[in-house]
Amino acid sequence: MGTFDERPIPKNLDAERALLGGVLVDNGNYPRISNRLHPNDFSVREHQVIYRRIGAMVEGGLAVELLTLVEELTVKGELDAAGGVAFVSSLLDGIHSKLNVDSYASIILEKSKLRQLATFGNDLVDQALSPTAEAIKLVEELEVKVEDFSTHFDGTTNAYRTWTDIPGLGEIPTESAQWVVNGMIPAGAVVLLAAEPGIGKTWLAMGLSKAVSHGRQFLGRDCRPGKVLYLDRENSPAVWNERRTLLKIQSSEERLKVLGGWNKEGPPAIGDSRLCRIAKAHAPFIVFDSFIRFHSCDENSAKEMSQVMNDLRSLANRGATVLVLHHTGKSDASRFRGSSDILAGVDLAYTLQQEDEGTHRLSCFKNRLGREFTIQIKMVLDDTSDFVLLGQGTPRERKQQKLSGLIYDFLVKNPNSSVKEIAKGIEVPEKKVRGCLKEGKDRDWRIASTRDRGEHLYQAIPPFIIEEEPSDFSFLD
Numbered sequence: 001m002g003t004f005d006e007r008p009i010p011k012n013l014d015a016e017r018a019l020l021g022g023v024l025v026d027n028g029n030y031p032r033i034s035n036r037l038h039p040n041d042f043s044v045r046e047h048q049v050i051y052r053r054i055g056a057m058v059e060g061g062l063a064v065e066l067l068t069l070v071e072e073l074t075v076k077g078e079l080d081a082a083g084g085v086a087f088v089s090s091l092l093d094g095i096h097s098k099l100n101v102d103s104y105a106s107i108i109l110e111k112s113k114l115r116q117l118a119t120f121g122n123d124l125v126d127q128a129l130s131p132t133a134e135a136i137k138l139v140e141e142l143e144v145k146v147e148d149f150s151t152h153f154d155g156t157t158n159a160y161r162t163w164t165d166i167p168g169l170g171e172i173p174t175e176s177a178q179w180v181v182n183g184m185i186p187a188g189a190v191v192l193l194a195a196e197p198g199i200g201k202t203w204l205a206m207g208l209s210k211a212v213s214h215g216r217q218f219l220g221r222d223c224r225p226g227k228v229l230y231l232d233r234e235n236s237p238a239v240w241n242e243r244r245t246l247l248k249i250q251s252s253e254e255r256l257k258v259l260g261g262w263n264k265e266g267p268p269a270i271g272d273s274r275l276c277r278i279a280k281a282h283a284p285f286i287v288f289d290s291f292i293r294f295h296s297c298d299e300n301s302a303k304e305m306s307q308v309m310n311d312l313r314s315l316a317n318r319g320a321t322v323l324v325l326h327h328t329g330k331s332d333a334s335r336f337r338g339s340s341d342i343l344a345g346v347d348l349a350y351t352l353q354q355e356d357e358g359t360h361r362l363s364c365f366k367n368r369l370g371r372e373f374t375i376q377i378k379m380v381l382d383d384t385s386d387f388v389l390l391g392q393g394t395p396r397e398r399k400q401q402k403l404s405g406l407i408y409d410f411l412v413k414n415p416n417s418s419v420k421e422i423a424k425g426i427e428v429p430e431k432k433v434r435g436c437l438k439e440g441k442d443r444d445w446r447i448a449s450t451r452d453r454g455e456h457l458y459q460a461i462p463p464f465i466i467e468e469e470p471s472d473f474s475f476l477d
Contacts, residue, residue: 010114011043012107019104020050021095024066030058033105041112046083050091053078066092143273177369180212180285180321182221186347186369187321190312194326194336195352200360201325202235203379204352205287206243207387208323212285213255219377219389225255227284231267232260233293234325248385270294271311276318283319291326299338309345335365359390371404371444403428403436408444411460416448418455 019037023029034055039048053073057064062072070088073079082088127138178187185191185208195201211218215225232240240258249256259267268274270288278284288294297304312322328351329337335351336342343349349366355376363374376390406426411417414425419437423430437445437458448459 009043009118010111012111013043013047015104015107015111016042016044016047017091018095018099019101019108020047020054021091021093022099022101022104023054024064024069024092025095025099027058027064029099029101030054030064033101034058036105036109041108043111043115045081046087049073049078049082050088053082140273143277179222179224180226181208181218181223183370184219184221184348184364185285185321185323187224188316188319189347189369190309190316190322190324190345192324192326192336192342192346192349192366193352194328194350196328199352199354200379201352202289203243203247204360204362204377204387205230205289205323205325206247206249207379209256209285209287210247210249210253211386213253219375219387227282228256228287229278229282229284230256230258230287230289231294232258232287232289233267234289235260237262246381246385267294269296270308275315275320279315279318279320283321285321285323286315287323287325289325291324299342302339302341305339305341306345309341313345403432404440404444407433407436407440408460411445411458415459416457417459418451418457420455422458 019033023033037051039052039055042048042051050069050073053076054064054069057069057072062068066089070079070085073082073088079085079088124142127133179185180187193201193205208218209228209230210216211223212226213228215223217223237260240260244251261267275286279286292299295308297308299305312324315322324346326342327337328334336349343366346366347368348364351363351365353361353363355361359376359378361374362377364372366372377387378390379387406428407422410422410425414421417425419430419434422437423433426433441447443461445458445460447456449457451457
């Protein structure tokens with residue numbers, strides 16, 4: 001780091017001394033300013049040491065006065081760093097019990113911010129003058145740093161100092177789950193859609209983007225209207241124009257924006273600070289088509305994929321909802337390609353498989369907000385040009401889902417039930433009930449207890465979503 005010139009560094013020693021003295025006179029002043037000031041906000045080392053030790057004493061339940069403070073500083077080997085006994089004693093000179101410590105804290109914090117800005121600018125000069133500096137990279141790094149830096153200027157410190165500063169369970173926001181597509185894509189989530197090349201995942205993503213931008217239904221589910229940013233490094237303008245026409249996506253649609261490889265700068269890659277700004281300002285639904293085109297990392301490397309997924313999570317944390325189009329693995333059993341950290345980093349994951357011509361199976365194989373499911377869909381190019389829902393999975397899967405739903409509903413009404421009791425209650429053979437219980441264990445239900453003869457008793461696991469799936473499964477017949 002470079003050095004400052006001869007101009008004085010922003011500070012106000014009188015305000016710092018008065019605040020420390022005010023806390024010594026009345027320990028009740030400390031909680032009023034502890035969440036705003038960090039020891040590093042004081043401009044000299046002596047004040048930093050004293051403030052830190054006062055805080056430790058107050059939070060430890062000790063009374064802080066001149067003699068006890070000097071004793072603690074001595075025991076901790078910090079008295080010299082604090083300026084000695086005479087320096088500590090001088091903090092009480094001219095101090096009375098009715099000091100406005102809040103005003104002094106504001107002065108100290110303002111000077112601290114100015115010092116931080118000066119240091120920040122000084123570091124920027126050093127980086128820009130480096131022989132290896134690259135302007136574009138420096139600007140991108142600077143944008144991220146400025147955003148992070150500015151969040152610390154809200155009048156509070158940027159870290160939790162004590163155990164009591166950490167929010168408790170009662171402070172968890174009580175917001176209910178919000179959905180971009182009801183029951184399918186939660187707002188503020190990272191979602192994976194994997195398929196073999198040429199199966200139709202881009203068609204599906206385009207149709208989904210149209211539905212979200214208009215706030216229409218998608219596969220029979222309500223969509224929350226919002227802005228959509230489709231980032232495409234996979235397809236050409238000709239493909240987009242053809243499919244846009246077939247899907248009846250109007251060119252005048254202002255809520256839907258497309259950035260493709262044909263644009264002058266091209267769509268931003270994952271981790272680009274511009275996407276963070278867009279996410280924070282517009283909370284859009286962002287589609288990456290396709291995943292491999294938006295990063296330069298090894299998809300089989302857990303370490304590298306962990307960072308890429310963290311970058312996607314950062315967009316979600318800033319308000320965006322992210323859909324990533326990806327490829328399935330080489331083996332038939334692999335639902336997606338690459339490291340397991342890819343799956344670990346998403347909230348929901350789907351695979352799209354082609355069945356008969358024009359018919360597809362969309363399977364959810366990871367769902368943090370509810371149960372996994374499979375549906376059959378078909379794209380219909382008619383007056384509506386939309387995707388339609390044909391049914392809930394294959395015939396076998398539909399039967400299994402029906403049985404699972406019956407068991408789940410029974411356990412909600414009759415917790416701590418055995419296999420025999422469940423089978424009798426829903427009028428299904430015990431063998432089928434036992435197999436279904438095994439498949440849904442720790443996902444839809446759990447073993448609550450075990451009787452003396454080793455007979456398990458089951459109870460339903462409540463879903464996290466607010467709107468539950470309907471209990472009437474007759475439409476699956």
